[in-house]
Amino acid sequence: MDKKELRAIILKQLKELPIETRENFNKSLLKQLKETNEWKQAQTIAVTLSRFPEVDTELLVQAAWDDGKQLVIPYSGKNRKLSFYVYSPQTKIKQSRFGLWEPENREDEIKKERIDLIIVPGLAYSDKGYRVGFGGGYYDRYLASYTGKTISILYPFQLEQETSSLTESFDIPVQKLLIAFE
Template structure:
């Protein structure tokens, strides 16, 4: 399968996942993630604000803030297709913007890449080597190209695929957390 077909297939599976399973699986993934060494040792965590059928990150953002961690979320800069992470104090620091995403207010302090200990990388499909199919813009691959900290993706187990789809510019994540 090509990336476009895999992306569409996974979007349909996410849409059709029963709400009860989504809640149970997400809870299990969150528990694994927040008890991981990477999470525990991180002072600054970067993650997107989830929407739609993505694995929820709202709870994780609140958890990180209540744990005393610094949280930064990205703004998409369409020119150059780059991510700029800004520190937030709460989800109220985000506003609807690019592609209907919730992104931080542009005046908020920018987090330097070297300050970020852990990046929770979104995706739709994942290979066993940590390569991912995202939403098609290549924003995270550009950001991760010279990032040296930890990277984790959250996925439902059905998002893991045996398909080979990595391309030369793709950057794998170091770990994938599922409900299993």
């Protein structure tokens, strides 16, 4: 199986996941995340604004604001360069050419050193933290020189042993995986 096939399988499973199960998984993930030292100690957290059928980050965003944390969201720039900008309830966002929600105003980029925790998106993960993302390598490029903490939140079927055989030399593993349960 190659990455394209694995992406298709996981996306199909995500789309077919019953709403009630998805909601229970999301609550489980938020509870687990808030109990981690990485979350508790982080002042600035990077997160992608999810879109269906991805693992939902809406509860996480609200919890971060409720906990007084600064959120930053990514912008997918030229040359596959990822950069992050502050995200608050007042931030104007727009959809990128990839369909991702990104900040309209990109005047004050938040430097890597100021980001304490990145919630790294993906589709499939090995038990060692290697992931198959959505393609493009934006996060692997960014994480190559990032020294903060990384966590991915995933549904049980996204932990896929096949992912290990698809690892490439430039892949950067996520430090901690949180797996939802009902």
